[in-house]
Amino acid sequence: MADGADKTPLSFQDMILTLHAYWAARGCAILQPYDMRVGAGTFHPSTTLRSLGPEPWNVAYVQPSRRPTDGRYGENPNRLQHYYQYQVILKPSPADLQEQYLGSLAAIGIDPLLHDIRFVEDDWESPTLGAWGLGWEVWCDGMEVTQFTYFQQMGGFDCKPVAGELTYGLERLAMYIQNVDNVYDLRFSDAVGDVAAVSYGDVFLENEKQFSKWNFEVADTGTLFAGFKAAEDECNRAIEAGVPLAAYDQAIEASHLFNLLQARGVISVQERANYMARVRDLAKGSCKAWIDSQSERWTAKYPGWTL
Amino acid sequence: MTDFLLELRSEEIPARMQAGARATLETLFTNQMLAVDVAIGKITVWSTPRRLALIVRDLPLETNAVHEDIKGPRVGAPPAALEGFLRKTGLTQDQLVQSDGVWFARQHKPGRPMNDVLAEAIPAIIRAFAWPKSMRWGRDSASSESLRWVRPLSGIVAIFGEDLIACEVSGISAGFATRGHRFHCPGEITIGSASDYAEKLRACHVIVDHEERQSIIRDGAAKAAADAGLALVEDEGLVIENAGLTEWPVPLLGRFDTAFLEVPPEVIQLTARVNQKYFVVNGKDGKLANGFVCTANIDAVDGGKEVVAGNEKVLAARLSDARFFWEQDLAHPLESYLPKLESMLLYEGMGSLREKADRISTLAGWIAEQYFPERDPDTARRAGLLAKADLATGMVGEFPELQGVMGSYYAEKGGEKPGTVSALQQQYVAAVEGCIPACVALADRIDTLTLFFARNIKPTGSRDPFALRRAALQTIQTVLVNGTRLNLKRLVQKSHEIAAANDAIRQNLENVDGAAVSAELLDFFADRLKVQQREAGVRHDLIDAVFALGGEDDLVRLLARVKALQAFMATEDGTNLLAGYKRAANILKQVGEVSGNAAATPPTDADAVLLAALDSAEPAASAAVADERFTDAMAALASLRAPIDAFFDGVMVNDPDEDVRAYRLGLLSRFTGAVHGVADFSKIEG
Numbered sequence: 001m002a003d004g005a006d007k008t009p010l011s012f013q014d015m016i017l018t019l020h021a022y023w024a025a026r027g028c029a030i031l032q033p034y035d036m037r038v039g040a041g042t043f044h045p046s047t048t049l050r051s052l053g054p055e056p057w058n059v060a061y062v063q064p065s066r067r068p069t070d071g072r073y074g075e076n077p078n079r080l081q082h083y084y085q086y087q088v089i090l091k092p093s094p095a096d097l098q099e100q101y102l103g104s105l106a107a108i109g110i111d112p113l114l115h116d117i118r119f120v121e122d123d124w125e126s127p128t129l130g131a132w133g134l135g136w137e138v139w140c141d142g143m144e145v146t147q148f149t150y151f152q153q154m155g156g157f158d159c160k161p162v163a164g165e166l167t168y169g170l171e172r173l174a175m176y177i178q179n180v181d182n183v184y185d186l187r188f189s190d191a192v193g194d195v196a197a198v199s200y201g202d203v204f205l206e207n208e209k210q211f212s213k214w215n216f217e218v219a220d221t222g223t224l225f226a227g228f229k230a231a232e233d234e235c236n237r238a239i240e241a242g243v244p245l246a247a248y249d250q251a252i253e254a255s256h257l258f259n260l261l262q263a264r265g266v267i268s269v270q271e272r273a274n275y276m277a278r279v280r281d282l283a284k285g286s287c288k289a290w291i292d293s294q295s296e297r298w299t300a301k302y303p304g305w306t307l
Numbered sequence: 308m309t310d311f312l313l314e315l316r317s318e319e320i321p322a323r324m325q326a327g328a329r330a331t332l333e334t335l336f337t338n339q340m341l342a343v344d345v346a347i348g349k350i351t352v353w354s355t356p357r358r359l360a361l362i363v364r365d366l367p368l369e370t371n372a373v374h375e376d377i378k379g380p381r382v383g384a385p386p387a388a389l390e391g392f393l394r395k396t397g398l399t400q401d402q403l404v405q406s407d408g409v410w411f412a413r414q415h416k417p418g419r420p421m422n423d424v425l426a427e428a429i430p431a432i433i434r435a436f437a438w439p440k441s442m443r444w445g446r447d448s449a450s451s452e453s454l455r456w457v458r459p460l461s462g463i464v465a466i467f468g469e470d471l472i473a474c475e476v477s478g479i480s481a482g483f484a485t486r487g488h489r490f491h492c493p494g495e496i497t498i499g500s501a502s503d504y505a506e507k508l509r510a511c512h513v514i515v516d517h518e519e520r521q522s523i524i525r526d527g528a529a530k531a532a533a534d535a536g537l538a539l540v541e542d543e544g545l546v547i548e549n550a551g552l553t554e555w556p557v558p559l560l561g562r563f564d565t566a567f568l569e570v571p572p573e574v575i576q577l578t579a580r581v582n583q584k585y586f587v588v589n590g591k592d593g594k595l596a597n598g599f600v601c602t603a604n605i606d607a608v609d610g611g612k613e614v615v616a617g618n619e620k621v622l623a624a625r626l627s628d629a630r631f632f633w634e635q636d637l638a639h640p641l642e643s644y645l646p647k648l649e650s651m652l653l654y655e656g657m658g659s660l661r662e663k664a665d666r667i668s669t670l671a672g673w674i675a676e677q678y679f680p681e682r683d684p685d686t687a688r689r690a691g692l693l694a695k696a697d698l699a700t701g702m703v704g705e706f707p708e709l710q711g712v713m714g715s716y717y718a719e720k721g722g723e724k725p726g727t728v729s730a731l732q733q734q735y736v737a738a739v740e741g742c743i744p745a746c747v748a749l750a751d752r753i754d755t756l757t758l759f760f761a762r763n764i765k766p767t768g769s770r771d772p773f774a775l776r777r778a779a780l781q782t783i784q785t786v787l788v789n790g791t792r793l794n795l796k797r798l799v800q801k802s803h804e805i806a807a808a809n810d811a812i813r814q815n816l817e818n819v820d821g822a823a824v825s826a827e828l829l830d831f832f833a834d835r836l837k838v839q840q841r842e843a844g845v846r847h848d849l850i851d852a853v854f855a856l857g858g859e860d861d862l863v864r865l866l867a868r869v870k871a872l873q874a875f876m877a878t879e880d881g882t883n884l885l886a887g888y889k890r891a892a893n894i895l896k897q898v899g900e901v902s903g904n905a906a907a908t909p910p911t912d913a914d915a916v917l918l919a920a921l922d923s924a925e926p927a928a929s930a931a932v933a934d935e936r937f938t939d940a941m942a943a944l945a946s947l948r949a950p951i952d953a954f955f956d957g958v959m960v961n962d963p964d965e966d967v968r969a970y971r972l973g974l975l976s977r978f979t980g981a982v983h984g985v986a987d988f989s990k991i992e993g
Contacts, residue, residue: 054449078624092446095461098318102489112490116603116614118552119356121321123440134442134458136319141617142583142601150444150459162448176617268650305449 007109009177011187012200015108016062016170019086022107023060026100028088031061036249037256040065041087041167045248048129048283049290050089051154051163054302057091062170066256068263071212074205077182081211082204086168093150093164101148101166105140109177116141124149128255128279130156130287133165145173155287157307171200215263224264228257228275235282244289251282308348308365311421311472312501313429314464314485316358320457322551324439325354325517328457332361335435339428343370343419353505353515355554358485360515362501366467369418379403379410422467426474429465433476447477462486469500487511488554490605512606513554520550527558528586528600535560537588537598540576545586549602552584557603559611561585561619565597567626570633573712574702578625581708585622632701641717645692647699654773656815657758660695667691669805670750671743678793679742683726687746690730693718694747697731711735738784745789749798752778752785757802758812760828761819779835786862795832795860799825829860836862840869848992849873855987864935871937872986876993880945887951888988891975894960898972905969913957917974920950925981932985940985951978 010018020030034044041047041063050057063085071081090097098119102112110117119136124147126132135149147167151159174186184201191197235250258275261267267275291307299305313336320328329352340347348365377396380388382405389410393400396412403410438457447453454460454477465472465481474481484495491512498504508515514523525546532539537560549556567575572587572595579585579599590596601618603611648661657663668691675687697703697714706713715732726743733739739748755778759765766775786793803821807813833854837847849869859865875881909915924943931940960971982988 092448093444093459095445095459111608113605113608114613115617116605116607117490118604119319120552121319121323134440141614142585142621143617150442152442158451160449160451161446162442162444164444181620302449306451 008190009179010108010174011178011190011197012170012174013189015174015177016084016086018108019104019168020060022104023088026058028058028060028090031059033061033063034252036252037066038063038252039067039255039259041085042126042129042131042165043252043255044087045245047087047089047163047165048131048154049245049248049287051091051151051159051165052157052287052291053294053298054160054305055091055298057089057163060086060088063087066259068211068215068259071208071215071263073212074184074208077184080171080183080204080208081215082207084170086166086170088166088168089163091159091163092161097164098148101138101146104166105145108173110140119148122147127276128258128283129154130280130284133159133162135165140173140176143172143176145169145176155284157287157291160305160307174200215260216265219260219264221261221264221266224257224261228254228261231257232278232282235286239285239289242289242293244286244293247289248283248286251279251286254282255279308367309468310501311361311363311366311425312464312466312498312504313361314358314462314498314504315360315433315460316462316464316485317456317460318458319356320354320359320551322356322548324457325356325359325551326547327439328359328436329354329517331436332359332432335432336361336363336428339424339432340366343424344373345370345421345424354517354551355513355515355520356552357489357554358515360504362504364501366421367418369420370424372418373416375414375416376404376406376411377414379412382408382410422470422472425465425467425472429463429472429474429481430476433460433463453477464498464504466498466500488513488605491555514556515554517550520553520556521546524549524553524556524558524602527556528602531558531560531600532586532588532598535588535598537590537596538593539600540587540589540595542580542586545580545584548584553602553604555604555606557606557611558600559603559615559618560588561599561601561615561622563597563599563619563622563626567623567630568595568597570626570630571712571716573709574629574633574706575626577706577708578629579622581706582625583618583622585618628705629702632705636700636702636713636717637720640721641693641696641714641723642721644696644699648695651698654759654764656762656811658809658811660698662809662812663754664692664695666754666802666805666809667694667747667750670754670802671746673801673805674746674749674793674798675742677797678791679746681742683743686724686726686743687730689723690727690743690747691750693723693727694731694734694751737781738788739781740788742789745785745791748785749782750802752782753798753802754806756782756828756831757799757824758806760824760831761803761806761816761821765827765831775831776835779832780839783832783836783839783862787866790863792861792863795829795862796825797860799828832862836865840866845869846873846876846992848990849876849986852986852988852990855990856983867935868932868937868940868986871941874938875941875945876991878945880948881941882993883952884944884948884982885988885991885993887948887955888979888982890955891951891979892989895972895975895979904966905973906966910962910964910967910970911958913954914971914974917947917950917954917978920947921974921977921981925977925984928981928984937985944982944985947978947981 024030031046044063046059064082065085066082068081070079072079118139120139122135122137124133124135131154133149133151137144138146138148145168149165151163151165153159171183175183178186180186184199184205186200188198188200188203231250231254235247235254238247238250258279333350333352337347345367347363351362353360379392398412404413441455441457443453443455444459460479462485463479463481464483464485465474466483471483472481483497485498487496487508488511496507496511498507505515514520529539575595576587579587586600588596588598599622603614607614645661645664648664649659651660653660653663668688671691672684672688675682675684697717698710700713702713703710711731711734715728718731719728729741730744730747733744734748734751739745756775759773759775800821807816837850840850841847849872853859853865853868909918924946928940928943931943958971960968962968
């Protein structure tokens with residue numbers, strides 16, 4: 001038997017705590033989730049905005065992520081409208097980023113001589129963030145467990161230097177490690193003394209039912225459309241006022257409202273491209289305003305750095 | 308003479324780029340050697356996901372010495388010129404040589420050590436290397452000028468004989484050390500020379516020769532299947548891809564629940580292949596079985612049990628997704644998806660897919676009525692209407708590659724006629740066979756071509772974003788494979804009419820000259836036909852010669868005529884007749900206006916013989932053409948060959964007697980006219 005195979009696999013929360021300890025030991029600041037509804041960990045300003053500019057930036061955090069169209073009313077064992085991503089940003093990307101990453105898999109109990117770990121081409125692109133990078137999806141026995149990307153552009157601007165981004169799909173990884181077929185059966189926490197263990201279903205099953213219904217059936221589309229417009233206007237006002245962090249919040253808001261509108265099925269194929277372009281403009285405008293607000297400091301601190 | 312090894316190690320290179328990268332590396336290295344006039348022996352280039360390797364046998368130890376003469380002033384030029392030349396070259400006058408009254412400085416350049424040449428060539432190759440997509444990384448990427456590579460470049464091994472070639476690119480220095488398999492042998496290993504490279508890597512769980520990995524996968528996958536009494540469904544693309552994803556490939560057989568086999572085999576194969584890069588297997592009955600072969604990159608400590616279990620789980624999740632779509636889609640008849648096509652828009656101003664379905668239906672029915680003896684226009688209309696419905700189903704949303712195939716399954720389950728099922732199934736293939744399928748495929752493609760050409764959107768150069776060339780080619784192939792006798796021009800006009808019945812589209816067609824559009828489309832078809840027939844060995848100039856007559860838009864008839872013409876042109880009669888034709892045409896071109904009154908009777912016997920030949924050949928040729936007896940038409944032309952030769956040998960066209968001259972010009976004009984009745988010989992080359 002390989003190491004760890006006879007130990008009880010990590011609970012969901014212990015997996016997160018293990019990753020926190022692992023990346024903290026490698027110099028990452030462990031941040032908390034951003035307090036807004038986002039579609040992925042990449043939307044956290046600590047990734048989007050901080051991947052711009054010359055300053056080193058090493059952080060790790062869990063980001064609750066919402067994809068309204070993926071909701072399945074709690075009936076599908078693999079699909080959720082709300083799930084967790086574990087996000088690591090290392091800027092500049094270290095030469096041993098792959099080895100550091102593989103070390104993290106070992107830390108949570110994946111033995112690479114027992115499981116087939118592969119780096120399979122997957123170029124990442126976020127049309128709503130005006131961002132792209134090259135990298136892989138990392139496979140463990142044929143299952144994608146991580147998106148591994150070297151950011152090349154963010155908000156339409158070159159990343160100088162390039163940041164390495166690791167995005168772990170926590171539920172998938174946990175299902176793998178715990179060998180369960182249904183996400184709701186995951187052990188979220190272990191029993192301690194008289195206190196019973198908590199399952200993922202205990203925490204989230206009801207959320208999935210209610211939010212699937214709200215996302216697909218209930219959410220008032222008039223309010224959502226108005227909210228999109230309001231966020232768009234406020235984003236532009238904040239850009240004007242030179243407060244790009246506040247502007248970016250509104251870009252995030254607009255992006256999420258757009259996702260909800262899609263789940264409500266009220267955005268046609270043509271309109272879709274148009275809405276995405278509007279969100280992209282907000283994200284790009286926020287990135288540009290962020291660069292404008294920082295570039296004097298950056299060039300003073302890093303002589304020779306140019307946009 | 309000695310051997311050279313270069314290894315460029317990087318993070319995982321996409322499998323699909325490895326073959327191109329090998330070719331690029333070989334070309335760049337060869338060019339570097341050509342630039343220093345070094346002939347190279349055998350080059351071997353290998354790739355794995357983590358390295359590109361090049362081995363060159365028998366490189367010389369140094370480049371050739373060269374003698375170079377630098378031209379100086381003329382002998383006897385002013386002394387200042389000579390002094391200037393001596394200063395420039397650093398020579399004395401007695402070291403110069405004379406040739407043809409000019410001073411030359413003879414310079415001897417010794418050969419350069421190959422080590423130095425390689426030390427310069429390697430960084431140049433790396434910097435010049437063009438990847439389909441490349442990236443920056445690490446600390447250096449703070450500058451836009453930093454090195455680009457497909458993924459971060461992590462090491463260089465460069466050994467000539469047993470010498471290290473000292474060189475450096477972007478902070479990476481060449482050395483003797485590389486790394487073995489990522490998990491089996493993660494430490495450094497030292498390479499001694501080109502000759503121990505592959506074996507040292509093999510000892511560290513890396514098979515560097517991609518072809519060897521391919522055969523391990525090909526044979527291993529077949530064996531894994533055979534051991535379980537199954538037959539591998541061969542897939543060379545998957546063999547190559549998996550070889551590009553592994554350094555130590557281990558094919559393993561996995562299973563899935565037989566209950567999934569109720570899903571169409573195409574779906575299972577696509578899921579396994581595209582998403583998971585697995586091979587599928589057949590059972591003894593030749594039908595898809597509940598097994599698959601995955602290719603691991605490790606010799607797992609448990610023999611692969613966990614790896615197989617994990618892969619089985621992933622495939623099961625994917626197949627249950629697929630089964631979900633299959634069941635959902637089947638819950639409603641195919642026709643019920645039509646309303647969803649309303650929100651799926653074609654290119655702007657061309658309406659929705661729903662409207663296109665109606666157009667295909669109408670046109671397919673019309674084609675069946677007009678051109679197919681089986682005549683089942685109702686089924687053609689029904690098949691046309693349903694052709695695109697599967698685009699709104701969940702399965703095709705998930706797997707766009709299955710368009711058509713899924714429609715045919717759903718149509719079959721829904722009790723549609725076999726012709727409809729077959730039409731849906733074949734609609735995206737090149738040559739569509741059978742009456743109903745052909746009607747639908749032709750209607751679909753002609754509609755597309757007509758609309759785009761009417762909007763003046765045509766392929767230019769290499770740009771053909773709407774695949775119009777393919778649509779035309781497939782139209783041709785479908786017409787020819789069925790031997791369908793149809794008039795393309797009428798078909799295009801009908802398509803135009805049907806499109807114009809739609810209000811939105813009519814607005815876009817308002818200022819369009821329909822006749823001009825169909826003429827353009829016909830030329831477009833002619834061009835595609837030439838390209839398509841080139842492979843079959845049909846001469847493009849002969850196609851031109853028939854097209855140039857105008858009015859021919861029946862491709863089957865046109866090709867029959869071209870083929871008869873090609874056979875004729877291969878005969879001695881054909882080539883001589885062509886020579887006679889060209890001579891006649893030249894004379895007629897030079898004369899311009901004919902003066903004088905043609906003589907009433909043939910002035911000589913040669914004139915009389917040609918006249919008689921024309922009198923019999925003209926009606927014979929035109930009757931044969933009308934009856935589509937093209938070989939007979941060629942025979943009628945052949946009967947003119949001896950008389951026209953005798954005519955040119957025996958008489959002078961430019962007779963001093965104006966009336967005789969006019970008579971003969973008249974004969975020549977009749978002769979070229981008779982030839983034109985069969986083909987425009989002026990287009991024929993040779």
